[in-house]
Amino acid sequence: MSLLDETFAKLRSEGRKALLPFITAGDPDLDFTADLLKDFGKAGVAACEVGVPYSDPVADGPVIQASYQRALESGFRLQQLFEMRKRVAAEITIPTLTMASYAIIYRVGLERYIEQSQEAGFCGAIVPDLLVEEAAEFSKLCADRDFNLIQLVTPTTPRQRQVRIAESSSGFLYFVSVTGITGERNELPPQLIDNVGWLREQTDVPVCIGFGISQPEHVAKLGPVADGLIVGSAIVRRIAQANAENRGEVRGEIDRYVREMLAAINAVK
Template sequence: MSSIDDLFARLKADRRKALMPFLTAGDPKIETTAKVLAELQSSGADLCEIGIPYSDPIADGPVIQASYQRALESGFRLEHAFQLGRDHAVGVGIPMVTMVSYSIIFRVGLEKYVDQAQQAGYAGAIVPDLLVEEADALSEICRKKDFSLIQLVTPTTPRQRQVQIANTSSGFLYYVSVTGITGERTALPTDLTDNVGWLREQTDLPICIGFGISGPETAAKLAPVADGLIVGSAVVRRIAESSDSESAATNVSRFIAELREAIDGATS
């Protein structure tokens, strides 16, 4: 049983919903990521998604694209993400997963990447560009090592394919709320509840919704539908607007606390 499985079992027993902020590793430097990460649990986050900067963004909107560019320009390398886990995340207290392109995993080597990530303290990986037809090898390695392989389902994914994706995933399913790129939105599709409800009947995996969650109001609307919420651009934007690492940690911590309050209020 992975730490993510354990987390969602505890949340279900407590009738709570997971809150997962997204941080870009190394934006604008790895020390800033570490400083923000250290404040997440006390602010109300349950786990954290660490984005691995990549030169060809996958469904990332302008805010996250810019954060990747800042990190790469400052010299970010994959080893820095592992260093973040090994050297800076001790005592963070919440599971971390990488958001990483399959091309990076493939280049490193499937089993080697999983081993290195686990040794650095990561509990799983979200792999947005991994085709379900090519997922079996990585899925098997991850299951063998209790490392969660989290895959994405979108509004345009055919229903039979959604079931296939669920069958090769572990930890939780990442449900993309909108057709398009990441970014903050004030309105979400009217059929979102029905689509997530159908998927819930097909799998025992928790379903977390991401893309488009801009603040407490959006979070409160989605919390009753999902097992967890993923918040990316709104967090990354607050880091970009901060003057230094300390203010970034303060600004993100305050925002996460607001989201936590909204989510709990909507599901209590």
């Protein structure tokens, strides 16, 4: 059982929900990424997703696309992320996952990607563009090595296909709240609660909702039906303000925001 599996098992036994922040590796640099991972652990989030910058992002809105571009222009390399994560391993108290295009994983090599990730301290990978028809090999390798493979379900995914995706996933299922790209939203689809509720009845894999979640009101509405909620663009937008002079201030603002969202999710019954 991976650290992520243990985390969700503990949360379920306590009747609590997970908050999972998303940040982009290397934005504005890997030292800042490391600091945020430490901050998130102190705040009490369940886990953190770390996006691997890619020149052709999958389903990412303008805020996250811009963060990928900033990181790439600063010279980001995947190996640097692994080295950073390994260097601060003793200070990271929460499960961490990479979110990476399958093209990146395939280029590194499936087994090698798992090996390097685990050596660095990552317990799984979210692979947004891995089709379930092509997932069998990677899914088996991940299962054999107790490395979580998180895949996405969208509002337009047929229900039979959702079940197939759940069967080849572990850790949690990433339920995309809306048809479209990532980004903060004021309103979420009314049918979302019913769709997530149905999927949770079909699988024992935890279901977490992402895309558009940015307000405590979203947490109060979706928390009861989901196992966890993912917050990305609202954090990445704040990171974009960071520069050499105001890093402490930006970290403080992000910490206050995350704790506000945590308070909302911890109030969910």
